[in-house]
Amino acid sequence: MSPHKLVRLLASLVVVVLMVAPALAHADPLDDSVRRVALQLQCPVCEGESVADSPSGLANDMRSVIRAKIVAGESDRQILDEFVASYGDSILADPPKRGISLGVWVGPVIGVLLGIALVTVLLRTWRHAPLHPVGGETVDPEVADEFQHFREEFGR
Amino acid sequence: MAALGQICIVGAFALALYAIVSSVVGVRVRSGELVASGQNAAWAVTGLITAAAVTLLVAFAVHDFSLRYVWDHSSRAMPMDLILAAFYSGQQGSLLYWAWTLSIFSAVVLWQQRRPGPHRVLMPYVIAVVMAVLGFMALLLGFVASPFEALPRPPADGVGLNPLLYDEGMRIHPPMLLAGLMSWTIPFAFAIAALAAGRLGNEWVALSRRYGMVAWVILGLGNVLGAWWAYHVLGWGGYWGWDPVENVALMPWLVGTAFIHSIQMQERRGMLKAWNLILIMVAFFLSIFGTFVVRSGILASVHAFALSAIGPYFLTFLTLAIVGSLALFFWRLPHLRSDNQLDSLLSREASFLINNLLFLGVTFAIFWGTIYPLVAEALADQKVSVGPPYFKQVAGPLLGGVILLMGIGPLMPWRRASRDHLMNSFMLPVTGAVVGLAVLAVLGVRDPFAVLGFGLCLFVLGTVLQEFIRGALARHRATGENYVLALGSLIRRNKRRYGGYIVHVAMLLIGAGAVGSQVYQQQTQATLAPGQSVTLGAYTITAHGIANNQLPGVNVTDGVLSVNGQDLRPQKQVFDNFPQQPSTKVGLRSTPFEDLYVVLAGWDGDGPNAKVSLAVFINPLVSWIWAGGVLLLLGTLVTMWPAAVPARERVTAPLPRGAVGVTS
Numbered sequence: 001m002s003p004h005k006l007v008r009l010l011a012s013l014v015v016v017v018l019m020v021a022p023a024l025a026h027a028d029p030l031d032d033s034v035r036r037v038a039l040q041l042q043c044p045v046c047e048g049e050s051v052a053d054s055p056s057g058l059a060n061d062m063r064s065v066i067r068a069k070i071v072a073g074e075s076d077r078q079i080l081d082e083f084v085a086s087y088g089d090s091i092l093a094d095p096p097k098r099g100i101s102l103g104v105w106v107g108p109v110i111g112v113l114l115g116i117a118l119v120t121v122l123l124r125t126w127r128h129a130p131l132h133p134v135g136g137e138t139v140d141p142e143v144a145d146e147f148q149h150f151r152e153e154f155g156r
Numbered sequence: 157m158a159a160l161g162q163i164c165i166v167g168a169f170a171l172a173l174y175a176i177v178s179s180v181v182g183v184r185v186r187s188g189e190l191v192a193s194g195q196n197a198a199w200a201v202t203g204l205i206t207a208a209a210v211t212l213l214v215a216f217a218v219h220d221f222s223l224r225y226v227w228d229h230s231s232r233a234m235p236m237d238l239i240l241a242a243f244y245s246g247q248q249g250s251l252l253y254w255a256w257t258l259s260i261f262s263a264v265v266l267w268q269q270r271r272p273g274p275h276r277v278l279m280p281y282v283i284a285v286v287m288a289v290l291g292f293m294a295l296l297l298g299f300v301a302s303p304f305e306a307l308p309r310p311p312a313d314g315v316g317l318n319p320l321l322y323d324e325g326m327r328i329h330p331p332m333l334l335a336g337l338m339s340w341t342i343p344f345a346f347a348i349a350a351l352a353a354g355r356l357g358n359e360w361v362a363l364s365r366r367y368g369m370v371a372w373v374i375l376g377l378g379n380v381l382g383a384w385w386a387y388h389v390l391g392w393g394g395y396w397g398w399d400p401v402e403n404v405a406l407m408p409w410l411v412g413t414a415f416i417h418s419i420q421m422q423e424r425r426g427m428l429k430a431w432n433l434i435l436i437m438v439a440f441f442l443s444i445f446g447t448f449v450v451r452s453g454i455l456a457s458v459h460a461f462a463l464s465a466i467g468p469y470f471l472t473f474l475t476l477a478i479v480g481s482l483a484l485f486f487w488r489l490p491h492l493r494s495d496n497q498l499d500s501l502l503s504r505e506a507s508f509l510i511n512n513l514l515f516l517g518v519t520f521a522i523f524w525g526t527i528y529p530l531v532a533e534a535l536a537d538q539k540v541s542v543g544p545p546y547f548k549q550v551a552g553p554l555l556g557g558v559i560l561l562m563g564i565g566p567l568m569p570w571r572r573a574s575r576d577h578l579m580n581s582f583m584l585p586v587t588g589a590v591v592g593l594a595v596l597a598v599l600g601v602r603d604p605f606a607v608l609g610f611g612l613c614l615f616v617l618g619t620v621l622q623e624f625i626r627g628a629l630a631r632h633r634a635t636g637e638n639y640v641l642a643l644g645s646l647i648r649r650n651k652r653r654y655g656g657y658i659v660h661v662a663m664l665l666i667g668a669g670a671v672g673s674q675v676y677q678q679q680t681q682a683t684l685a686p687g688q689s690v691t692l693g694a695y696t697i698t699a700h701g702i703a704n705n706q707l708p709g710v711n712v713t714d715g716v717l718s719v720n721g722q723d724l725r726p727q728k729q730v731f732d733n734f735p736q737q738p739s740t741k742v743g744l745r746s747t748p749f750e751d752l753y754v755v756l757a758g759w760d761g762d763g764p765n766a767k768v769s770l771a772v773f774i775n776p777l778v779s780w781i782w783a784g785g786v787l788l789l790l791g792t793l794v795t796m797w798p799a800a801v802p803a804r805e806r807v808t809a810p811l812p813r814g815a816v817g818v819t820s
Contacts, residue, residue, distance in 0.1 A: 031680045042541045050543060053392030055740075055757065093543025095528075100538045104528040108521035108550050115513045115520075122509070126427075126498035 030070065037066045037076050041083055042093045050093050157215045158223055161304035164208035165297045168259075171197045171204065172291030179280035179287075183353070191280050198266060198283045201290055202259040209256040212303055213243055222310035225249060225303040231316035231733065233709035241327045242317050247451045247466070248303035250334055254447060255293035257331075258338040262286045265342055265367070275359045281349030282342075289341050292473050301466050316709065319731045319739035325385030333382055333405055333450070336375025337443040340408055343368040343415075344440035347433050351484040356429065356491055358422075364436060365419045366796070372416055373792040375409045375443075380666075380785035391740035391755040393679060393773040395781065396670075398547040403526045404446035407519050411439040414515035421508050424570060426495030430485070431512070433492070437481045442519075444474055500572035507565035514561065518554040522547060548674075556612060559667055562660050563616035566623070566653075585618030609671035613664045620657045620664075627654075647794065655795030662791055665784035672777030679773040681757070686765060693774045695719050695745075695752050701764035702756075709733070715756035715768045719745060726756040726770070750776040 038052035043059045051059045051066075062083075069079045083091050095101035175197035182190025212225070216239050221227040229242040229249065244253040262283075269279055297303065343364040350360035382402065387395035396402060415435040421428045448470040498505050525542045532540040567581040592614040593607060601607060624643065627650075631642040647654040682690035684699035691697075700716040703725075709732050714725040726743030743754035753773040760767045 032678075035679060040545065042543050049392065049397070053394065053397075055391065088539070090539040090541045093541060094545035094549075095540055095542050100532050100536050101540050103532070104525055104540065104542055104546065105550075107524040107528070108517070111520040111524070112513075112517045112554075115517055119509050119513050123498060123501070123506070126494070 030067070033070050033076075034063055034067050037070070037079055038063055040076075040080060040093050041091055044087060044091060157211055157220050158304045158306040161208050161211040161215075162298065162302065164204045164211065165294050165302070165304070168201045168204040168208070169291055169294035169298055171201050172287040172294060175201060175287040176284045176291065179284045183277070183280040194280060194283055195266065198287060199263065201287065201294075202263040205252075205256050205259040205290070205294070208297075208304075209243075209252055212249065212252060213240060216240060216243055219314070220310075221312070221314050222307055223303070224305045224307050227307060227311055227314045229314070229317055231314040231709065234317060237327060238317060238322065241321070244330055244334065245317055245321050245326075246303075248297065248301045248305075250330065250451055251293060251301060251447075251466075252297055252303050253331065254334050254338045255290055255297065257335045258286070258293070258341055259290055261339055261342055262290070269363075274355075275363060277353050277355055278346060278349040278360060278363075281352045282345040285345035285348045286341060292469075296466055296469055300469055316731060316733045319729065319734050319737050320389060322710075322729070322731070322739060323385060323389050325381060325388060329378065329381035329385045332374060333378030334447070336371060336378040337405065337408065337447045337450075339367070339371035339374055340412065340436075340440045340443040343371060344436050347436045348481060348484065351433065351481075351488050354488065354491070356488065361419055361422050361432070365416060365423070368412060368416050368419070368436065368439075369792060369796055371439075372409065372412045373789060375405065375412065376788055376792075377785060379405055379409060380781070380788070384782060384785070387778065388742055388744070389740065391742055391771075393677065393753055393755075393771070393775065394673075395778065398522075398525075398544045400526050401450050403522050403547075404442070404449040407522055407526075408439045408442040408446055410515050410519045410522075411435060411442055414512045414519075415439055417508055417511050421505060425505060427498075427505065428508075429494065430489060430492040433485060435512070437478075437485070441474060441478060442523075444470070444477065448474075502568065502573040502578070504565065504568045504570045507561060507568050511558070511561055511565060514554050514557045518551050518558070521550040521554065525550065555667075556608065559612045559616060559663070562663065563612070563619045566657070566660070567619055581619070581622075584622055585615050588618040589615035603675050606671055606675040609675075610668060613668045613671070616660065617664055620661055623657060624654070651797055651799075652795050655791050655793075655797075658791030658794055659788055660791075662784045662787035665780045665787060669777045669780035669784065672780070673775045676776045677773060679771065681769070681771050683760075683767055683769045685767050690770070690772065692772050693750075693752075695772075695774070697724070697754065697770065697772060699768050699770075701766040702759050702762070702768060704762070713756070713759065715743070715754075715759065715770065716764070717743065717754065717768075717770075719752060719754075724752075724754060726754045728756050746779055748779055750774055751778050 035052050038059075039050050041051040041062065043049045043051050043054035043056060043062075045056055045058050046054045049059075051062045053059075066079060069082075080092065084096075089096050089099065089101060095104050097105055175194045177194075178190045178197060179194030182188070182192075182194055212223075214220075215223050215226050216230055217236070219226070219230070219232055225246060225248050229246050230239045234242070242249070244250040265282070265286075266279075269275055346360045346364040346367065350356050350364075379402075382405065383395040386397065386402075390397075415432065418428055418435055419432050422432050448466070451466075500506070525546050528542050529540050532538050563585065564582075569577060589611050593601075593611045596607070596610060601610065624646070627646045628639055628643040631637060631646050632639055635642065635645075637645065678692055680690060680692050682697075684690060684697075686699055686701050689696050689698040696719070698718045700718065703714040703716055705712045705714075711730045711732070713728045713730075715727070717724045717726070722745075724743045724745060727741035728738050729741065730738045740755055743756070745752040751774070753775055755771040755773075756768060757771050758769040760769075
């Protein structure tokens, strides 16, 4: 690629960058904090919606509770723990890494490790043992033994 | 109507069974007549299912509320296009739609493969597999979940459509998604046919790859349209909630993506023969699983599963399909040896292997998270919720790996890459990405997730641009065509390769859109009296009360707002038949770089004096995701565009008597 092509490529990257730029202002920090906590809680009366996203009355009340607790100076951890104390672990959108919920985290790790092991084994067999031997048949060990025996018996 | 529809379905069921037996027996005893008869039966099944579908459509069109399904999903007040969309809005109708589209797809395949050729030996088995699936669907539609169930005394008017489905997206997203799920049956059928016939050469590979691409693009578009629909209708500011219904439609697409990549290893190098069969089987199993979950809601709990009428049937069918496919697979396994060995870890082959690892890894993680609540409930009787944070944490890094590989893989040569080749290929894209990230950092993009995500996208974009530019330059030098012409003929001459790159760029758009909207979303809520304003980002939203309209069957409330002086009206609609389910029309102001997304959450009072409660979001780069969907379609069309008809024609004149020659 000639230098002016490089310049053109970089220029187009800069254009992409400038297009992203308007995204960078920020809103009321309290709203963001309420949303951050509410996103981690599963709305107890809805199907698969977080407290932050659910339009239900209960979720709305829970958001007010979160807001009040943040204003009172509680940490995110404390607020979540209080909700767990009253609703149980299933209120957490992010399953906790303990008890029965641990399984959901362990599964993919085991899955990916098995996959890596499989690919590694596959790569090794492919690289070190050609499946179709090139240049002549490999010798069956049984035949080789017999041949050895034959040579010993008849003195080479 | 009820009787007519029912007869068609039962007839289709019987003929599907006949087609299976006739095709398989015919090919086994080498009876061309039986095989032809099986094929005719397959055409007849398509005809009967089409007749059943048309019957149901007519019943909807003439408001025949003597059918329970019509009564339950439409009403006289609905506009005609929505009434026709109501066809696939419930369980029975959508299963019929699924079967109907599959029967049409199989007819297209029969028509396309009608000419004699080496693939002909596969066709009886392909017919048998497709007919087994259609026969199962006809069994469900005829005897378990019939859309033609009659009501003893027809009511005067119907219940109407679920309010969530009153949307433009409804007209296109469910049919696309269901069609995407059904279409994996065809490449699967070719794989099974190859196993059954013992023809494990290249015939099934080429056909399965081609039909797999069709399934892939339909399901991909279905998923993008589903996201688009959720974004416009559900009103929570996002487009993908990692809901079970979304996950089960994504999984076959992910495995299918692995398949359409991995199958090239077999085409080019005769490797991964066994693995590709497994991949297409898994894609098919997951799409059956997906169809079942989408239409039954069984993942909510074990009890819903047990109560679902179609649940046990689906489970049985899926089990039989898995056992049967695996039995065939292991029977033929000795014939599935690789023709070649791997020469280097720095090769296209190795990058395809890693691609498979990542796609299967992410699919497994999603599958596990989706079914885990069910597993935990069944085994330990405990309620577990697995929400978006799990999926983001587990799937995020793996999908990042996929994007990285999208930059590396296509530039890797087959067999072995040299050091010079690597330098030559990656120097510019890496430099470009680093410079791009530096500029982004100056502009304030410093969030580690965003830096990583945008950095990967920039790198891959660089590799793709470099490929296009280098290719066009080389062509310009070789042929003297001008640059635009050279680019055009470059793409025309290598449709698969450059179409693939276009699809990769589509994925980059979707990826960048996801990163941008994920990291830089802003939101606020406000309750505003008339004249009051709330400001978010560059937008000042001023409230002017509400406007209420009673339309036939629906009460529509507009929040009357102005955004920086321009009118914006988010809506709430309350349908007379569903007072407890108000539906949302988001007030959206879309620009290429960010969306202002306003939801009317509630109001107090009436007319211009009402106070309105708003949820306001700024969602950066969401339009890129929709643009990615469009480009995905375009790129796939490029890869699949048929080659120009050759100017030469086959000479069909008979040889003169006594001529000596080799006939083929």
